[in-house]
Amino acid sequence: MIPYLGCKQSFASEILANIPAADNFYDLFGGGGSVIEAAHRCRENGLFGEWVKWKYLHYNEINKGVCRLCRALWAGRFDFKFAKAQEPTKERYYEERRKPTAWGAFVSMIWSFGNRDESFIYASKSNVMRHNEHLQRIKRMEKSPILPDVEMYCKDYRDVKIACNSVVYCDIPYQVKNNHCKTKIKFNHLDFYEWAASRKFPVYFSEYDCFDKRFQLIWNKCVPAKINRKYINNKTLYKIEKLFWNGVKNG
Numbered sequence: 001m002i003p004y005l006g007c008k009q010s011f012a013s014e015i016l017a018n019i020p021a022a023d024n025f026y027d028l029f030g031g032g033g034s035v036i037e038a039a040h041r042c043r044e045n046g047l048f049g050e051w052v053k054w055k056y057l058h059y060n061e062i063n064k065g066v067c068r069l070c071r072a073l074w075a076g077r078f079d080f081k082f083a084k085a086q087e088p089t090k091e092r093y094y095e096e097r098r099k100p101t102a103w104g105a106f107v108s109m110i111w112s113f114g115n116r117d118e119s120f121i122y123a124s125k126s127n128v129m130r131h132n133e134h135l136q137r138i139k140r141m142e143k144s145p146i147l148p149d150v151e152m153y154c155k156d157y158r159d160v161k162i163a164c165n166s167v168v169y170c171d172i173p174y175q176v177k178n179n180h181c182k183t184k185i186k187f188n189h190l191d192f193y194e195w196a197a198s199r200k201f202p203v204y205f206s207e208y209d210c211f212d213k214r215f216q217l218i219w220n221k222c223v224p225a226k227i228n229r230k231y232i233n234n235k236t237l238y239k240i241e242k243l244f245w246n247g248v249k250n251g
């Protein structure tokens, strides 16, 4: 998994527990891949052998670099030896982070403050601290599983063709001030709601809130906020993560 702004790692399995089984599971806003990795773990060994909640997993992400980085990690092809040997510098950060490659996405996240792809994280650190912190951050990524069977797309969410008997999960960029998703592409929430409400397949999406009555709230959880200021008067700020559903069932 890539450390990613808006990452669902700590409660992905709780979200997935609320999404029914189907042949296909689509994560249309895949980002750092935490949801697909959790979906891959949704299998049990029952009386009749292994039961897999979703037979086929599909990951989509509009940001080419991020998509390529997930592809490389899940194929076991990301060159960690090369990454560890690199010296993070501010110049290289600004030069390389926008490259639409796995390396560009790596630099934009691992060399940036809060993995936000906004500013260089190691600026005020000594060379030794910089090196050690860099290695620590890479270590977390090295724990990514090998997932050779995930179908991957790098498209706008509306352009992914959804197969029969599917469930779709959308971790859209949240409607909060200064939430620049990594593509720096403006996200139109009203267009998304129109799209989700008019689908003939089940669509589930995460948000802090949605006042459109066409969607049902099916799960919520109080979690420490990661977007915007995390602390107010030195106290952790909490947000309620919510999961909404378009009300459509399969078959």
Ligand SMILES: C[S@@+](CC[C@H](N)C(=O)[O-])C[C@H]1O[C@@H](n2cnc3c(N)ncnc32)[C@H](O)[C@@H]1O
Binding pocket: 004, 005, 006, 007, 008, 009, 028, 029, 030, 031, 032, 033, 034, 035, 060, 061, 062, 063, 066, 155, 156, 157, 158, 171, 172, 173, 174, 181, 182, 183, 185, 187
């Ligand atoms: C909240 S993040 C997803 C985080 C992810 N669930 C994780 O755990 O790492 C939203 C993602 O949607 C992507 N995105 C934004 N607009 C998109 C679009 N029109 N189609 C597909 N993906 C899009 C962004 O690049 C960003 O990676």
